[in-house]
Amino acid sequence: MKYLVQKGGWLILLLLCVAFPLVSSNDYQLYVMSLAFIWAIAASGLNLVTGFTGQLNLAHGGFMAIGAYTLGVLTVDYGVPFWIAFLLSGAVSAFIGYFVGIVSLRLKEHYFAIFTLCVGFILYLLIEKWEALTHGTSGVIGVPAPPPIGPVSFESAISQYYLVLFLLVVSLFLMHRIVTSLLGRTFIAIRNSEELAEALGINLMRNKVLSFVLSTFFAGIAGGMFAGFVRFIGPDIAHVMHTFDMITFMLVGGIGTLLGPIVGTLLVTWLTQSLQFLQDFRMIVFGPLLVLLVIFFPHGLVGSYKIWQVKRAAKRAAEAQQAGTPIQSKSRIETNASGEGVGEEARSNA
Amino acid sequence: MLNVKGLTKRFGGLAAVNNVDADFEKGKITAIIGPNGAGKTTFFNLVAGTHKPTSGKILFQGKEINAMRADLVARLGIARTFQTTHLFENASVFDNIIVGHRLRTHSGFWDVMVNSRRLRNEEQICRKRAMEVLDFVGLADLAPRITADISQEARKRVAFALAMATDPEMVLLDEPAGGVNPDETVGLSELIKKMVVHGYTVGLIEHKMDMIMGIADKIIVLDHGEKIAEGSPAEVRSNPLVIEAYLGSEHAAA
Amino acid sequence: MSSIDLFFQQILNGLTLGSVYGLVALGLTLVYGILHVPNFSHGALYMVGAFVAFFLIVDLGINYWVAMIGAAAVVAILGVLSERLVFTPLRHAPPIHDKIAAIGVLLFLEAVIMAIWGAEFRRMPAPYTEMLSIGNVAAPAQRWLIIAGALLLMAALHLFLKKTIAGSTISALAQNREGASLVGIDASRVAMLTFAISGALAAVAAVLFAPINLVYPAMGHLVIMKAFVIIILGGMGSVPGAILGGMIIGFAESFGAFYISTDYKDIIAFVLLVVILSFRPNGLFTQGER
Ligand SMILES: Nc1ncnc2c1ncn2[C@@H]1O[C@H](COP(=O)(O)OP(=O)(O)OP(=O)(O)O)[C@@H](O)[C@H]1O
Numbered sequence: 008m009k010y011l012v013q014k015g016g017w018l019i020l021l022l023l024c025v026a027f028p029l030v031s032s033n034d035y036q037l038y039v040m041s042l043a044f045i046w047a048i049a050a051s052g053l054n055l056v057t058g059f060t061g062q063l064n065l066a067h068g069g070f071m072a073i074g075a076y077t078l079g080v081l082t083v084d085y086g087v088p089f090w091i092a093f094l095l096s097g098a099v100s101a102f103i104g105y106f107v108g109i110v111s112l113r114l115k116e117h118y119f120a121i122f123t124l125c126v127g128f129i130l131y132l133l134i135e136k137w138e139a140l141t142h143g144t145s146g147v148i149g150v151p152a153p154p155p156i157g158p159v160s161f162e163s164a165i166s167q168y169y170l171v172l173f174l175l176v177v178s179l180f181l182m183h184r185i186v187t188s189l190l191g192r193t194f195i196a197i198r199n200s201e202e203l204a205e206a207l208g209i210n211l212m213r214n215k216v217l218s219f220v221l222s223t224f225f226a227g228i229a230g231g232m233f234a235g236f237v238r239f240i241g242p243d244i245a246h247v248m249h250t251f252d253m254i255t256f257m258l259v260g261g262i263g264t265l266l267g268p269i270v271g272t273l274l275v276t277w278l279t280q281s282l283q284f285l286q287d288f289r290m291i292v293f294g295p296l297l298v299l300l301v302i303f304f305p306h307g308l309v310g311s312y313k314i315w316q317v318k319r320a321a322k323r324a325a326e327a328q329q330a331g332t333p334i335q336s337k338s339r340i341e342t343n344a345s346g347e348g349v350g351e352e353a354r355s356n357a
Numbered sequence: 358m359l360n361v362k363g364l365t366k367r368f369g370g371l372a373a374v375n376n377v378d379a380d381f382e383k384g385k386i387t388a389i390i391g392p393n394g395a396g397k398t399t400f401f402n403l404v405a406g407t408h409k410p411t412s413g414k415i416l417f418q419g420k421e422i423n424a425m426r427a428d429l430v431a432r433l434g435i436a437r438t439f440q441t442t443h444l445f446e447n448a449s450v451f452d453n454i455i456v457g458h459r460l461r462t463h464s465g466f467w468d469v470m471v472n473s474r475r476l477r478n479e480e481q482i483c484r485k486r487a488m489e490v491l492d493f494v495g496l497a498d499l500a501p502r503i504t505a506d507i508s509q510e511a512r513k514r515v516a517f518a519l520a521m522a523t524d525p526e527m528v529l530l531d532e533p534a535g536g537v538n539p540d541e542t543v544g545l546s547e548l549i550k551k552m553v554v555h556g557y558t559v560g561l562i563e564h565k566m567d568m569i570m571g572i573a574d575k576i577i578v579l580d581h582g583e584k585i586a587e588g589s590p591a592e593v594r595s596n597p598l599v600i601e602a603y604l605g606s607e608h609a610a611a
Numbered sequence: 612m613s614s615i616d617l618f619f620q621q622i623l624n625g626l627t628l629g630s631v632y633g634l635v636a637l638g639l640t641l642v643y644g645i646l647h648v649p650n651f652s653h654g655a656l657y658m659v660g661a662f663v664a665f666f667l668i669v670d671l672g673i674n675y676w677v678a679m680i681g682a683a684a685v686v687a688i689l690g691v692l693s694e695r696l697v698f699t700p701l702r703h704a705p706p707i708h709d710k711i712a713a714i715g716v717l718l719f720l721e722a723v724i725m726a727i728w729g730a731e732f733r734r735m736p737a738p739y740t741e742m743l744s745i746g747n748v749a750a751p752a753q754r755w756l757i758i759a760g761a762l763l764l765m766a767a768l769h770l771f772l773k774k775t776i777a778g779s780t781i782s783a784l785a786q787n788r789e790g791a792s793l794v795g796i797d798a799s800r801v802a803m804l805t806f807a808i809s810g811a812l813a814a815v816a817a818v819l820f821a822p823i824n825l826v827y828p829a830m831g832h833l834v835i836m837k838a839f840v841i842i843i844l845g846g847m848g849s850v851p852g853a854i855l856g857g858m859i860i861g862f863a864e865s866f867g868a869f870y871i872s873t874d875y876k877d878i879i880a881f882v883l884l885v886v887i888l889s890f891r892p893n894g895l896f897t898q899g900e901r
């Protein structure tokens with residue numbers, strides 16, 4: 008029961024998502040929502056390396072593009088079955104991510120951010136210019152939709168919606184395992200202070216590369232799903248603007264929290280929908296929003312809630328001690344000790 | 358336990374540590390003192406692998422560790438604290454400590470994916486170890502508190518606990534009593550002595566002379582990167598070179 | 612044209628590009644030196660400079676040089692505003708926050724320009740259209756203008772940094788923040804001044820380059836990324852490094868485009884960066900290792 012209360016936020020969100028097709032009035036809404044789920048998978052990949060491990064990777068959109076093109080090119084030009092190509096989209100992205108990671112992660116902070124910005128741009132240029140492989144600016148047309156698995160087919164908008172939702176839930180489940188484990192704690196320690204983490208015997212390079220590769224894997228499968236869902240891909244998907252979008256999602260929801268990027272993606276997507284009249288100018292709103300968030304609300308929605316929660320628990324524990332009750336039971340501590348990090352605060356007082 | 362020979366580190370033209378010999382004996386407290394900028398922290402950085410020495414030799418338990426990466430040095434059994442402690446402010450104290458024992462665990466990515474028994478065991482071990490070290494430094498009560506809310510002295514103790522969670526042979530403490538009031542300093546001295554009683558070897562940088570004189574078995578004095586004196590507290594106190602180094606410096610010892 | 616003339620043409624091209632890149636990189640490196648923020652919005656300032664000048668010249672019929680000063684002033688003010696409103700509040704924030712905020716500024720400026728002028732490409736009329744030859748090398752006057760203008764500005768900046776109190780304060784602060792505030796330097800005034808200078812340099816570079824290039828909202832993207840490559844090559848915070856790095860990239864591109872491939876010329880700078888950082892993770896001219 009306690010478990011249910013603790014996971015209440017998750018459960019409510021899941022129920023809402025499952026019920027959404029029942030209340031939504033048309034296929035367009037389903038389409039927007041499905042697309043948001045795909046972005047949410049990619050954003051939570053970015054969150055792993057940036058929010059949990061502290062490495063601002065500005066090439067993330069490029070890795071999503073690698074996934075998308077892997078699926079698009081393999082299915083359209085080489086006739087590879089969709090689901091195999093889909094798995095490969097994650098694998099290829101992670102494979103390239105490994106090599107980019109071992110070079111870029113030797114760089115610290117600004118250098119890393121700038122370097123990955125450049126990597127993202129190289130990926131964009133390569134996709135645009137390498138016509139023999141990518142069809143250049145004309146893009147890959149006629150990407151097949153996800154074919155049926157056994158008796159389950161994905162033709163209707165609803166079934167596609169549930170497919171994408173399923174993928175998101177699986178991604179989050181894995182992400183949850185990662186960040187609440189010792190591995191996640193290791194990542195958080197690196198974000199907190201690389202110097203301290205290293206002094207605690209943590210192999211910085213190995214862990215950062217692992218986090219990076221995992222994040223590119225998520226980007227890759229999100230890209231693959233994107234290609235199969237939108238059915239067309241052009242170089243545009245590698246544009247750095249998409250990385251910036253994902254950073255916005257992450258910040259709005261709460262950087263360094265599991266649920267943050269999901270909440271952020273859904274919220275910003277629907278906000279954008281209701282700001283349709285702004286179209287390409289939505290950044291007039293989101294640019295300053297990003298700045299304001301970073302200055303005044305750096306933990307985002309979920310992050311702020313988490314901090315409040317942890318503080319409350321700590322206060323209760325302190326009161327319990329003062330009241331003379333025996334020192335907290337182990338389980339008391341464990342409730343606070345979900346490995347899930349809460350924003351980035353450290354170093355502000357350095 | 359730790360033997361250093363001719364250790365030198367240059368930053369550009371500046372020799373932050375210059376040809377220093379030093380021996381840290383097992384089960385003893387060896388202190389390093391010296392004016393600001395004398396090269397004390399740099400010395401620790403060299404031993405702990407944070408910086409690469411320009412030249413010189415560092416032997417830990419007879420094994421050469423010069424230029425070894427910091428995480429490997431930690432695995433070998435040298436833990437350290439920093440002059441300023443970067444803790445994860447929005448997490449509980451307990452949460453901050455758990456990762457300290459990570460280097461003694463083996464679970465990797467696939468253990469995480471399948472949530473293996475080994476992973477679950479090791480997580481338990483890390484938690485248990487965290488509770489033990491918090492208990493050792495006298496912070497068991499603060500375990501569930503938010504790190505941002507605890508006092509400066511408690512932060513120092515958390516840093517000790519983190520270092521101890523790595524199961525070290527030797528602990529290097531960089532100004533553990535910096536920014537801590539005199540009463541609390543006495544408490545920290547007690548804690549350091551307790552660590553020695555429990556078999557840890559301690560290297561200690563401190564500006565607070567009463568503390569050093571009270572607990573150090575041996576004192577090494579650095580000035581401008583060079584070792585200018587070495588000996589028991591009494592010897593060092595009466596050494597004219599040391600007195601001059603401190604009087605000649607505008608930042609006389611606090 | 613003989614191959615030797617072609618060669619000189621490439622040198623001229625390299626100098627032109629290098630001058631523009633150098634000016635942009637200078638502003639970026641100054642800001643980095645003072646605030647330790649990689650200002651991702653710097654490219655947007657460059658772009659805004661071009662659009663302001665375009666507006667003044669084409670819509671208001673104002674003289675090219677006056678427009679250049681106007682653009683420099685507007686962008687300098689934008690730079691100061693972003694310093695005050697965005698970077699100062701974030702001075703003590705965790706390391707990735709200021710970068711994200713800079714991206715926010717970039718997105719905002721681009722969107723505003725798009726909203727006003729749209730996404731199309733525009734051409735700014737050149738103030739002088741004749742060909743000018745020096746020795747055997749003939750080129751549009753604008754190219755010579757770019758080179759001369761950039762050299763002049765760089766010299767002026769050098770004098771400013773060396774000979775004036777404000778300038779040497781900037782240098783001092785760029786080298787050592789704590790040290791400078793110890794001697795009683797007003798850090799926030801210096802920061803504003805630096806942003807103003809950096810913005811003005813970007814605007815002037817844009818206005819110089821625009822007549823032989825195109826004016827469009829995304830025009831800053833490539834330039835800023837190359838400027839980053841340059842300041843990494845030259846050492847983040849180093850003024851001579853920015854100029855030298857600008858020239859290196861300018862020449863690499865002009866010769867690369869000519870002797871290798873025009874298609875991939877924009878990649879050259881980044882490949883150079885990847886190669887260099889693979890071997891020297893702290894940049895070319897820093898001796899920092901652990
Ligand atoms: N990473 C570095 N790069 C360049 N110079 C450094 C570096 N670290 C330390 N120094 C220089 O080396 C000298 C010794 O510094 P160190 O921090 O070791 O002194 P310290 O004895 O610990 O002083 P304090 O008592 O103030 O902590 C100083 O002049 C310092 O500026």
Ligand SMILES: [Mg+2]
Nearest residue numbers: 397398399440
């Ligand atoms: Mg020190």
